Each structure stands twice: as structure tokens, then as C-alpha cells.
Amino acid sequence: MDINKYMHVLKNAEDLTTLCDTLLKSKEYNSEKIYICAGGGCIASGSMKVKDAFVSQLSNAKLDGTLEIMETGCLGPCAIGPVVVIGKDDTFYQKVRAQDVKEIVEQHLIGGKIIENLLHPVDEQKVSKKSELPFFKNQDKQVLRNCGKINPTKIADYIACGGYKALSKVLTSMSSEQVVQEVTVSGLRGRGGAGFPTGTKWNFARKSQDTEKYILCNADEGDPGAFMDRSILEGDPHSIIEGMAIGAFAIGSSTGYVYVRAEYPLAIERLQIAIDQAQEFGLIGKNIFGTGFNFDLEIRKGSGAFVCGEETALITSIEGNRGEPRPRPPFPAEKGLWNKPTVLNNVETFSNIPLLINKGGAQFAEIGTEKSKGTKIFALAGTVKISGLVEVPVGTPLRKLVYDIGGGISTNKKYKAAQIGGPSGGCIPAEHLDVPLDYESLNKLGAIMGSGGLIVMDESSCMVDVARFFLEFVQDESCGKCVPCREGTARMKQIVDRICEGKGEMKDIDELEKLASTVTNASLCGLGQTAPNPVLSTLRHFKEEYIEHIRDKKCRTAVCKDLIVFEILDKCNGCQACKKVCPVEAIHGEKKQAHIINTELCIRCGLCLSTCKFEAIVKY
């Protein structure tokens, strides 16, 4: 949409309504569209080349005046990108390459014939409509309502979709108390992981008499396997700005910061564009909508420290220090940034706010379970057919996510576990696939909702190794302030290393449990308190694998290097390729005769296995 034509500072709420109406009636808004996913995943898969191809092909076909190309935020199914949606008939094309575009334009857009081989197959059937694909049909996109529909770098698109209406409603017709009340009624809980009721948090800060308060957005999405916040930042940044402005009004703050991790350059770029545009339109800054409400917003970039996702560490980092957590109480709502009352919420939480205000708290609460309201975005990844970003009502069973939406396991192996909640979370084994994804049910299984990273693992994953992976992670990322976290996780890792190397003893399991309880109880912040969770959870659901590693010196998945045996089968034709690559000369045998591996010498590097062209080498 050509934004400049409509650009002017919105002096009051009526201006916003008028602008929205004008946009809705405009030619640009009503023209037919081709949606091209410009989310981080699809860009990496080459969607910008596809876009360029559309620009030139549409111009060649003289269609550039009637069809508009819309670069949207993440549509969701990253694994099958770049994805393109043809607006007029809702056709969904997957894995589109620049060379496919000519065919789409000539055959489909001009000829009206759908290109079969670019459709996504479902049970060997080709489904053309996006709305009929199980991946989309089984979702309920509330927070991601605009992702895939609007161009995140154009504020006009957001306004045309009803953007900033919630802010205008709040500023012109509600008191701060009413806003907090509405958020409380909605039952919205923090989407960063802990699930603290947002309304309660806001109310603490609102009640403070201090004249200087801050509102912070935690966009330091560090959990490995989580990319929900990234997609909102990249796909619908204005919803975060609007949510933060509403929050600022509710608690009586006029300054906000968004702390974005440096690993997300595109998110930072798009959010900055959005902030600049909101400023130009007078939607943030001084005297918003002529109501006397001021709100300034600034981005602060992270510098690669996972612990800064913890609220007090994040605050300490914005203040310009080493990002070490501080004891609570005092809670940030009382003494936060520069010792002033501060509200800190996660990206997804803020993105829920405009929706909640527009709908009303009571209606918002109609979705979800008794104790957890609304929807939750999950980043579905691992060995699942369609990995990507999905949004479902809180309380949706895990099975629906993995099988109905994600299309099931991508390999020919069976589902083994889903790791949810990152380094603070746990694993859900197959017998609990029907667990409803809500805060309480997951806690009961020793996992947590977390921020929404969900990694599906098939039978080729070793659960002891998964525990080792997370221990290595938390040990690396522990800031070092608390000894139990710094040293405790290191000792736990030593033990798990030992088990993976086949040097474990049965008493190691008790030792792990004992250490876990010390680390949990004696650490200051969430990182340390939850660091043992991946170990405890795998011990709870997969104890037999630990025992096999210790007692039988066996890793059933052949992941733990020291417990693997490589063997050359009789069918070896003696080509000598493996013998040549073996770095320790552990392979013997004459030319054209079956070779043998000396397991004493073998360092289990796997080079022979990857070199053999005749599938004559196995590992177990």
C-alpha cells in the first residue's frame, strides 16, 4: 500500500477512524494480492528471489497494475518455504523457486489453472486452498492474526486491519484502572513461560505512587527451539508497540524499552521501522491522540547472554551492566529499571493486549481452559513433517500439534518425546501425547509451558544425551553469580558425561537427583532454579535409558559415541575406501576382501560409515 498518500499525524481518535476507513476504501487495499512470506525462514529459503521474479513477471504480463505483491510476516510452515498464497482463490504454493514464478503467472493468474506440483500433499492428495490444509485448519490464529496478511514494514496495513484502535479506545474512553481490570478479567497469563497473571502484575505497578515508571518488553527469546517472538517482531511489530503503549497508559509510564536479542537482526530492523512509523503518525511520542498521554519507545539490543531473558538480569543489562540477576523481592513492579517501578512482559503477552482490549476481557477468556485463557503460539520443530509456527487455544492436546498440524513424524521412526520449555522444561513421552498444553497439566508431568519451543524427537534421540545437551547449555549460560548454579550444573554435567561415556555407576542417579534439588533450591533466578529440569524429566520418563547406559554400557540409539560399536558386514567388497579415511588405522583387510575394524583402536569418528558406498558398515 502506498503509505505516503495517506500519511499525516493522527491528532485524535477520529483521525484514526477516518484513516482506517479511507484505507479500506482505497484501490490498494481492495486490489487482488499475492502473499509472499518474508519471515526469517522463507527469506533464508530464497523468498526474496521469488518476490523479484513476481515483480518482473507481473510487469511482463502487464498485471502489475491490478495485482499487488504483499511481503508478509511468517505464515508458519517454515519447513516448506518459500511459501506463496494467491489471494483471489486462496491457493497455497509451497517450496516456490524463482523459476516457478513464470508458470504461476502464465498458467494460474492468467490461465486460471492451478499448478499441481507446487501444492502441498496431504495423504497423497493435493490440497490447493490454504484454509483447507490441516496445518492451517487446525490452528486458531488470534495473536498471529496479521502475520501473513499484512506487510510488517507498512503501518497503513496494520491500521487498515484495525490497528491502534485498542490504543485509541483506551486513551479516549478508559481509565487506567479499567484497563487493568479488563486485563485481569481476561485471565491473560505471561507468555514468557512462568505464566504470572498479567493483570496482577500491572496492578502492582499502577498502584505505585512513583511518578517515573517503565514498561519493558522482553524480546530476548533465548530458549533454544523457540522462535515465536521472533516471528511476531518480524511479522506484526505494531501489535507489540500498541500493546506496550496500552500497558504504559495502564501503569502510568511514559517510557518503554524493547530488549531484543542481537541474534535477530531482521526483527530489530523491522521493529525499528515500525517504531519510526508510529512516531511519524503520532501514535507514540508526545500527546498521543491529543489526550496528553506521552509514550517514548526505544530498542535496546542484547549482546548474546541467555541469562538476560530473566527479568532482573534484563533490567541490569539495560542499565549498562553485566546481566546478572538480582534478588526478588523487591520485585520489578516495585523497584525495577533504575530502581523505579517497572513492568516487564514478553512479546507475545504484549501482542495479546490490543486483541484483548478490542474483544473485551470476558470474550477473550472464552478461549482456553479454566485456568489458562487465550491462545498460545508454539514453535514446532525437530523430526516433525511441517515444522514452523503454530497457534492453538491453550489446552490443545500435544497430539493435535504433532500429528494434525505438524503432519506427524518426518522420519520412518516412531515418536519418542517432545521437549517443551527449553532448558527449563522437560520431555513428554509417547504415553502422555494427549496431555493438554496448559500451565498446570505440563507442570504435573515435570515439564513447563515455557515460552513455546516444542522440539519433537523420534526414536533416534538418546534421552541421556538430550539431558547432557541442556546441562551443557545451562552450564555455559549460567552467569556465575550463584555457586549452586555455576558449580552444581558443572558437577551434574560431569556425572552425565560419565554416564554417556560408559563410566557411570548406579549411585550416579541418586547423586544427580540430590544435586538437582540443591541447584533448584539454592539458585537466585529462574535459570538456576529450573536448570535441573531436563535431567529430572528424562530421569522420570526414561530412567531405563540411564540404567542401560550405566549397567549394560549401551546406548540404544547409538548416539553416545563411547558406547557405539562400528562393524563391517560380510558384504564388504574390500574397496578400501574406509581403510584410507580411518584416521587411526583401525581398519584392516586386503583389497577385494571383507575388512575388519579393530574396536580397541577405533575412535568412533564415523568417517568409515559416511565413506562406505555399499552400506557395508553398521553402528549399534
Added chain:
Amino acid sequence: MAKVEKCSCGNDDEGLLERLEEIIISFKEKPGALIPVLQATQSLFGFIPQEAILKISEILNEPLSKVYGVITFYSFFSLKPRGKYLIRVCLGTACYVQGANEILTALKQQLSIEIGETSPDKLFTLDVGRCFGACGLAPIIMVNDDVHQWVKPSDVKKIISSYKKQKEVNKEEAI
């Protein structure tokens, strides 16, 4: 701590230090300026040289020990010069379960360097990352800001040589 080295882009050190001074002064009044200043320094020099630390400490009126403490806390800051291309292997969960470790091994072999080291031709620095949020494309590696997805250990050689070629092209263009 490493001293400012003559960098290959042709900018002289004095010029960069002067530019840095302007940056520090422009941030000076901002609350919590130290980290944004260090981020600017890192992108200006490619690392944080000793002279820069002294200047930052002096102008922002922060003790040297604090500046040093902050630098060493965050993994994005480096006290050593980095190569032209920073290769970061994602070791997030999704990449890990899809074989990221084998890619790391292949990169180490191919470049003959360990994590945190720079190749002798100053072209590549090898590092690891903890999730770049592209889990749907796992396993991935990032070379500067480029994402390479579904990487297999056998792709590593090709990826590296594509950047080597790029470097040669740039050289020719410069001539």
C-alpha cells in the same frame, strides 16, 4: 588485549578511533550507554581494541574494570580480531537433534581451527550459537547475517569455498 591492527578495508586506525569518539559522545547522555557504545565499537572495528576500551572508560567515566567486566560477560563482544566471515553453528535443540555437532566437526576439520579461533588468512572465525530462531530449517549455520539451512556435513566445503570466491571477486572489483 590486542592492539588496533591495520585492517584490510583500508580505513586507518586513527580515523576509526576518531569516529568512535564521536559515537561515545553521542551516547554519553543516554542512561545505560555502555552496552550500546560497546556494540557500536564491536561493529566499527570487528572487535574491541585496547585503545577503544581506554577511550570508552575515559569519556563515559566508567572504571576500566567495569568496562572490561561487561565486555567479557557478553558473548558478542570480542577482544580479539575476528575474521571477515563469522561462521556460527547453531547448537540449539532443533539443530542439535538434527546433527549440528557433525557440522561443527566438519567445519573444524575444513578450516583447521577450533571454536573461537580465526583462520590464518583472517577470513573465517568459527563460533557456536544457541539458537538463531530458524528451527524450522534445522540444522543451520550463519555466516555473518546469511542463513544456510538443512546443512549436511558434506555441504561445508562448498559453503566455505563460496565465501572464499566472494572474497576474490571483491578483490577484483577493488582493482
